Amino acid sequence: MIQRIALLFFVLISITTVAQDRMTPELLWKLKRVGGAIVAPDGAKMMYSVRQYDLNKNSSTSDLWVGMLDGTPAKQITHSPAGEGSPQWSADGNKIYYLADGEGGTNIFEMSWNGREQKQISFVEGGMNGFKISPDGKKVLFIADVKMNKVSGKEFHPDMPESNVRIYDDLMYRHWGNWEDGKRSHVFVADITDGKVQGNGKDIMEGENYDTPLMPFGGMEQIVWAPDSKSIVYVCKKKVGSDYAVSTNSDLYQYNIETGKTENLTPDNKGYDNNPAFSPDGKKLAWLQMKKDGFEADKNDIIEMDLSTGEIANLTGANDITVAGFIYGNNSDVIYYKAVTEATYQLFELNTKSMKPRQVTSGIHNITSFTTAGDQLIVGKQSMNHPTDLYAVTVGDGTIKQITDANKAIYDKLKVGEIEKRWVATTDGKKELVWVIYPPDFDETRKYPALLYCQGGPQSAVSQFFSYRWNFQLMAANDYIVVAPNRRGLPGFGQEWNDAISEDWGGQPMDDYLSAIDELKKEPFIDENRLGAIGASYGGYSVYYLAGIHEKRFKAFISHCGLFNLESWYGTTEELFFANQDIGGPYYGDEIPEGYIKNSPHRNAHKWDTPMLIFHGERDYRVPLNQGMEAFQALQIQGIDSKLITFPDENHWVLSPQNGVIWHREFYAWLDKYLK
Numbered sequence: 001m002i003q004r005i006a007l008l009f010f011v012l013i014s015i016t017t018v019a020q021d022r023m024t025p026e027l028l029w030k031l032k033r034v035g036g037a038i039v040a041p042d043g044a045k046m047m048y049s050v051r052q053y054d055l056n057k058n059s060s061t062s063d064l065w066v067g068m069l070d071g072t073p074a075k076q077i078t079h080s081p082a083g084e085g086s087p088q089w090s091a092d093g094n095k096i097y098y099l100a101d102g103e104g105g106t107n108i109f110e111m112s113w114n115g116r117e118q119k120q121i122s123f124v125e126g127g128m129n130g131f132k133i134s135p136d137g138k139k140v141l142f143i144a145d146v147k148m149n150k151v152s153g154k155e156f157h158p159d160m161p162e163s164n165v166r167i168y169d170d171l172m173y174r175h176w177g178n179w180e181d182g183k184r185s186h187v188f189v190a191d192i193t194d195g196k197v198q199g200n201g202k203d204i205m206e207g208e209n210y211d212t213p214l215m216p217f218g219g220m221e222q223i224v225w226a227p228d229s230k231s232i233v234y235v236c237k238k239k240v241g242s243d244y245a246v247s248t249n250s251d252l253y254q255y256n257i258e259t260g261k262t263e264n265l266t267p268d269n270k271g272y273d274n275n276p277a278f279s280p281d282g283k284k285l286a287w288l289q290m291k292k293d294g295f296e297a298d299k300n301d302i303i304e305m306d307l308s309t310g311e312i313a314n315l316t317g318a319n320d321i322t323v324a325g326f327i328y329g330n331n332s333d334v335i336y337y338k339a340v341t342e343a344t345y346q347l348f349e350l351n352t353k354s355m356k357p358r359q360v361t362s363g364i365h366n367i368t369s370f371t372t373a374g375d376q377l378i379v380g381k382q383s384m385n386h387p388t389d390l391y392a393v394t395v396g397d398g399t400i401k402q403i404t405d406a407n408k409a410i411y412d413k414l415k416v417g418e419i420e421k422r423w424v425a426t427t428d429g430k431k432e433l434v435w436v437i438y439p440p441d442f443d444e445t446r447k448y449p450a451l452l453y454c455q456g457g458p459q460s461a462v463s464q465f466f467s468y469r470w471n472f473q474l475m476a477a478n479d480y481i482v483v484a485p486n487r488r489g490l491p492g493f494g495q496e497w498n499d500a501i502s503e504d505w506g507g508q509p510m511d512d513y514l515s516a517i518d519e520l521k522k523e524p525f526i527d528e529n530r531l532g533a534i535g536a537s538y539g540g541y542s543v544y545y546l547a548g549i550h551e552k553r554f555k556a557f558i559s560h561c562g563l564f565n566l567e568s569w570y571g572t573t574e575e576l577f578f579a580n581q582d583i584g585g586p587y588y589g590d591e592i593p594e595g596y597i598k599n600s601p602h603r604n605a606h607k608w609d610t611p612m613l614i615f616h617g618e619r620d621y622r623v624p625l626n627q628g629m630e631a632f633q634a635l636q637i638q639g640i641d642s643k644l645i646t647f648p649d650e651n652h653w654v655l656s657p658q659n660g661v662i663w664h665r666e667f668y669a670w671l672d673k674y675l676k
Helices: 002-021 241-245 472-477 495-499 508-520 538-547 566-570 576-582 601-607 626-637 657-675
Strands: 045-054 059-068 085-089 095-102 105-112 130-133 139-147 183-193 223-225 231-236 251-256 262-264 273-278 284-289 301-306 312-314 323-328 334-341 344-351 356-359 366-373 376-383 386-394 400-402 419-425 431-437 448-454 481-485 526-536 556-560 612-617 642-647
Touching (some): 045 085, 085 130, 130 223, 139 223, 183 231, 223 273, 231 273, 251 273, 273 323, 284 323, 301 323, 323 366, 334 366, 366 386, 419 508, 431 472, 431 508, 448 508, 448 538, 448 657, 472 481, 481 508, 508 538, 538 601, 556 657, 566 576, 566 626, 601 626, 612 626, 612 657, 642 657
Parallel strands (some): 344 366, 448 481, 448 526, 526 556, 556 612, 612 642
Antiparallel strands (some): 045 059, 085 095, 095 105, 130 139, 139 183, 223 231, 231 251, 251 262, 284 301, 323 334, 334 344, 344 356, 366 376, 376 386, 386 400, 431 481
């Protein structure tokens, strides 16, 4: 008995040790999430947010930190359970403005830069969702919801007040994770007098049945003040219903404060116009632009307009890259931009006079955010093994110095695996970059199970992202080797590589996946009899498709929110421009696109023979729930071991902590059942 107790004690100690020095789902949700830096106008200090999750309460809170750029450690200046939104500096850098719950709803508050003397300065009835103080400090623009359309049964039939009916007569009746409620996000302008915002503001889009910013992912980066505070430029897709569903044609609109007139600055471009920014001297306006209407993954270029002449120039058109974001430097002739190159997001500098771009940063990482601070850039940086922290980048030589280390206490005890960059030959004579992530304490004399990671998007880079769901460090901590290919259709390898996936979802991209896993399974440390394939969205589609063609390579599959039947998907998804571009159009008509025959996984479901776990969010309207249900039914009818897990309150992602932990527990239980 004593020996048994001693042995049990040893086992418990061992389990505790493993849990402490390797990533776990619970530990993943304990990690602090650092937001982008906001540098004060005086250039002496910066603020940033830190979000923390409470697994027991199934909630999170975000607080503000302020640090001096001379190296003085940052201090937390807010401790509110609700958190602070849209923080920004006053023109003199002595005050901070932010959104918080107050009288009338969510409104603007002001405090000193050290977190003291907090007070509400706006009292807009119904509240607001974002704001920006004008450069001269005399006005504020903000966004707020305006009821424009009837939707509910009781609005159409007032004598039926207890009904919960929805009534629609056009498309876009739901979008990503929400049903249409008849409200539109509009831009308002109000005066600031004696330190307070006056009244409820003027709706500069009054009567317009459109949203600004673009729903559901656009933010305040799509609305900017002119440096002279006399006008506002905002992004809007002025289309509704079916027209909205098939188009990406957003434009930039300039509203003149004095005249009340609005002008379309980009009427000739048919694709996205987005994220405007004025040069520091106010003489130029730049923005991101895609040319092709209906193609959300088209080449993204920086366009610049001379405001005095109206002359327009494409600053990055000659470079085979797609821009993910940009800012002006302190000099109006210098622009810094972020772009993916060979599966990492790096910073570049462009002199608009010489038109010569220069790569500023390099390394196995992703730059997530960036802003100027004198002769430095303050950036967010992450990798597959580390969440975002803030760093100072010396522009001249690209030297990077760490500023924050928010999760040091956890990472000091944590073992992480190595990340390897490989190039693998493809079936058409090209090469694809493949990330290989190894378990901590990797032993090349062992045989490990391996996971083929299939990326979503479909045009979304397998870069050095740190995911809180598809976390490669967590997979490696469970002793899986991860094989993550940058297959056809991903940015960072030229536009031709990126565009190659359109109308060929089940063709070369699938060959690229198989090329990667077939090459890696030759390694003596990978057990080719214990391979799995996993992925979400297009990655979930990839899992469904591979299940019909893998020729017994894999022993287990996991698909999250994957597309199974392209015909029924086209009939239930919302942004049809995406399906029209990538599949070739609707599944009905005199000429049905070939993609519905050769690219739909459901046509090969009769060849499925491998266990599969399916996750799906019930509020996912981009890839609706019926896709997971149809796939699960095909598995069950054929007697294939399978499990369907749905999340009633989640959409395309899993965002709540406890749901996230359950997702991971079920994920690894399934893999362990078949691969361990």
